[in-house]
Amino acid sequence: MTPPVPDELPTAVAAVFGLEPRSVRRYGGGHINDTYLVEGSRAPHILQRINDAVFTHPVELMDNVSRVTRHVRARLVRDGADDVDRRVLTLVPTPDGSDWHVDANGHVWRVFLFIGGATSHEVVTSPEHAYRSASAFGRFQQQLADYDGPRLYETIPRFHDTVKRYADFAAVVDADPCGRAAEVREEIDWLLGRRELAGAMLSLQAEGVLPERITHNDTKLSNVLLDDVTGEALCVLDLDTVMPGLCLYDFADLCRSGATTVAEDDPDASKVDVDVPMFEALAEGYLSGAGSALQPAERELLVLAGEVMTLEQAYRFLGDHLAGDTYYQTSRTGQNLDRARTQIALVKALQRHEPSLNAFVAGLS
Ligand code: ADP
Ligand code: GN1
Ligand code: MG
Numbered sequence: 001m002t003p004p005v006p007d008e009l010p011t012a013v014a015a016v017f018g019l020e021p022r023s024v025r026r027y028g029g030g031h032i033n034d035t036y037l038v039e040g041s042r043a044p045h046i047l048q049r050i051n052d053a054v055f056t057h058p059v060e061l062m063d064n065v066s067r068v069t070r071h072v073r074a075r076l077v078r079d080g081a082d083d084v085d086r087r088v089l090t091l092v093p094t095p096d097g098s099d100w101h102v103d104a105n106g107h108v109w110r111v112f113l114f115i116g117g118a119t120s121h122e123v124v125t126s127p128e129h130a131y132r133s134a135s136a137f138g139r140f141q142q143q144l145a146d147y148d149g150p151r152l153y154e155t156i157p158r159f160h161d162t163v164k165r166y167a168d169f170a171a172v173v174d175a176d177p178c179g180r181a182a183e184v185r186e187e188i189d190w191l192l193g194r195r196e197l198a199g200a201m202l203s204l205q206a207e208g209v210l211p212e213r214i215t216h217n218d219t220k221l222s223n224v225l226l227d228d229v230t231g232e233a234l235c236v237l238d239l240d241t242v243m244p245g246l247c248l249y250d251f252a253d254l255c256r257s258g259a260t261t262v263a264e265d266d267p268d269a270s271k272v273d274v275d276v277p278m279f280e281a282l283a284e285g286y287l288s289g290a291g292s293a294l295q296p297a298e299r300e301l302l303v304l305a306g307e308v309m310t311l312e313q314a315y316r317f318l319g320d321h322l323a324g325d326t327y328y329q330t331s332r333t334g335q336n337l338d339r340a341r342t343q344i345a346l347v348k349a350l351q352r353h354e355p356s357l358n359a360f361v362a363g364l365s
Helices: 009-016 058-078 127-144 162-175 181-192 200-206 247-258 276-293 296-300 302-323 335-362
Strands: 021-026 034-040 045-049 108-113 213-215 224-227 233-236 243-245
Touching: 009 021, 009 034, 009 045, 009 108, 058 108, 058 127, 127 213, 127 224, 127 233, 127 247, 127 276, 162 181, 162 200, 162 302, 181 302, 181 335, 200 302, 213 247, 243 247, 247 276, 247 302, 247 335, 276 302, 276 335, 296 302, 296 335, 302 335
Parallel strands: none
Antiparallel strands: 021 034, 034 045, 045 108, 213 243, 224 233
């Protein structure tokens, strides 16, 4: 866990970036970084302290973000897009030209232009919303398909290595540092029984069926901004995990976060089911955005990928609950357990719906 940010520090750091802040307040619903909205005499900006307990090489991470945003910006300009500053994140450097600032305690901060008149939604509101968000992530895949710079750093090595996630989970169950395992034995046993499913994507990658690409890796629906007036999906956010990966992971996390009937931390997992119209809209949207970037084998595995990613998230949430809530930001006791339970219920629901969801995907052109 990173230490809390001292109250006066964000304002001081904003000044380092030359922002002349009048108001600096916490902003957004992310689980990882410390995010602030800075308002003052200049246009609003987003200020973030990178969570260096999660991202242990923040300068490499910033190098990735800089490369990726510049590449996407160049693509947008080349394609004649309007309003480019609202369609890609824009890093704002310090007056001496650095994309980041290191504070006295060694933590790394950065500033982006604030994209106004747009909202990142925690919960998907309509199939149209799902379609647009998914097509933005598909388009992001398409925009990065011709990136030919140096290989991006792996900002979290083996981030979507679900077999390692399984092993890490089994280890924390054994260690049980907070004595919480006995209360969640049923969930633990179910998760430990899913080893084969956990390895499904990695086996296909090892067999050469699934190619490595540059992917976002954290495509939950709150990581895209929708225009408040037109509803258009403007900009993909949260580029900290953009690195080499499988594009199926990107569809899968959309499915996990958007094709469900309840919020990620709903305390009543019995309400979880697949929201079929949302799933359909996500699949159509992602494929329309990614277009020719996807191979037939990738298209055929969308549903399985959704199951694996949701399972991975269940290992991570229940593992964090057992570890004492050290990774994800929480606002109440038991939140990570509730999150884990919704994920388990969603894996089961996706498996129940698998034949019809696969048939739907097969019917898409
Ligand atoms: P985390 O990694 O903690 O999820 P994010 O980078 O996703 O952090 O940012 C958290 C939230 O802040 C986003 O969900 C979004 O609401 C808001 N946000 C981030 N960057 C911008 C931006 N450039 N313009 C407007 N809102 C932003
Ligand atoms: C975290 O950063 P945020 O809140 O968008 C996490 C994702 C999880 C997600 C679950 C770097 O995403 O991997 O899927 O929470 N990001 C990181 O809500 O671990
Ligand atoms: Mg986020």
